[in-house]
Amino acid sequence: MQKQLTTTLIAGLLLTTAVAFGQQNSPFSRLIKQLHNPNDKNIMVAAHRGDWRDAPENSLLAYQYAIDMGVDVIEIDLNMTSDNVVVVMHDQTIDRTTNGKGRPADYTLEELKKIRLKNALGRVTNHTIPTLREVMLLAKGKVLVNLDKSYDYYNEAYKVLKETGTLNQAIFKTETTYREVRKRYPTLLDSIVFMPVVSLDKPEAKAVINEYQKQIKPVAFELIFKKDSSAVLSHNGFINKNGSKIWINSLWASLNGGHDDDTAVDEHNINDSWDWIIAHGATMIQTDRPREMLAYLRKLHRHQ
Template sequence: MKHLFKQIFSGTLLLVGFNANAQVDKLIKQLHNPNDKNVLVAAHRGDWRNAPENSLQAYKLAIDMGVDIIEVDLNRTSDGVLIIMHDETIDRTTNGKGKPSDYTLEQLKKFHLRNGLGVVSNHSIPTLEEVMLLAKGKILINLDKSYPYYNEAYRVLKKTGTLQQAIFKTDAPYIDVRAKYPTILDSITFMPVVYLDKPTAKQIITEYQKEIKPVAFELIFAKDTSGIISNNAFIPQHGSKIWINSLWASLNAGHDDDLAVEREDIKNSWEWLINQHARIIQTDRPKQLLEYLKRLSLHP
């Protein structure tokens, strides 16, 4: 009987592992398919409305909510450990002061994150490794502020077996990225960030398309008069998705989350973004965006 119980328990663990891997494999396949009509939802800093931003709890809540991607902001301690921290200092988001590089990981873990009201919580600053282990087999990761740390992040991802789940990004032009990371660029899932209001935007996109095939282009624009916005079908035609942020107006010419939720004008916010071929939307309102996409059968 004891042997039978062990067999059943082992089989259950294998089934859970298989289901988890199947889930993330589906997301990876969708990410790499520029013709998939469904929209991937990225939660900015996790579910920060219900837990401290960039905390493990914020990421867990986002995963449980059913989002496809969580965003993490990379920084580094004095002993070289990659941690998750948006700001250059820990002043705003914790009960500590100074830069992450002023502290070892052990010292940094003694501070606690503040919630959205500024109240100190029981949550500590997570490491990239902790986040990747939480996300393993479940969800994709947007590695924001990662450009200085590609090599270190790559090692963490290889160690945790999560390399295919992570999206590396930067607004640097191709020639600079290739010079800085000549080998690693061909081994990672990569997304350039392009500011469409700049006159060099089309040139940057074209060069990346010529040299490599990025998984997506993150398009940022304060005005919606760019010719690339009105005629951007060439991006998915060349094998890349379009990522647009709906966070705040300066990133999307006013077609933002608050317009959708607070003013109930979805037509000129999320619908507009989707009509511009956005197949990945990073949002501060993941719950409402998921509900909207499901009504349109644009999210499983």
């Protein structure tokens, strides 16, 4: 009897160890490790508003399509209903993207759910405005989530992330300085994955980066620039050296000095677009062309 009990205990221990090992080596676990490794040379791809070419922007279907194609990050924009539910909506009004009018704050969640999203051609669909909770449950254990336009809703978003068990895969961000963020969110800042957005067109850009890295070592810095002549772009090795990754957007030209998605895809000039961004230190790229970028990076063996 004792021998049988011992055998059962050993078998249980081996099973537990195997499960733990599997979790530690799962694709999502490797993604989390990659996020926190500033020296990893693989490129992480972020889908801007999901796959909005094939589904309404910021819809659950757009995010599902992006997840299915293998992106590492989905970008969402936060807003709030009149009954204090965090929803996903880029604009301050719902006029452009839905068949409704006004602000999300003009509606309760129940009222907002009766409104329908439009697709990229402006046609009304059957898709509704998702809540942050719905998106995080969809993304749970699959992809990272870039919380754009979230600064005013950090506390509410944090609560949702804790309740859904997704805090480790959400990236909070803001364009404000370290001192401003610390003043507004004195304790929360130490409990979240954080990425400052820094305009390299401003003369104080390097000082802003240095202050953040001195105080909290953010997981990454989102660098935006209308001109590509900033000294930080040419000498940005200190960002990785001090523990952070570099995020550059390949969206419209005003965010990247003209080294954008359209140059890569429409003009077939990857050298002056995606290659340029990678050559300037980015290992996280947010794109409106996730399918094409993934195919290119996999050809280069720069995407896991």
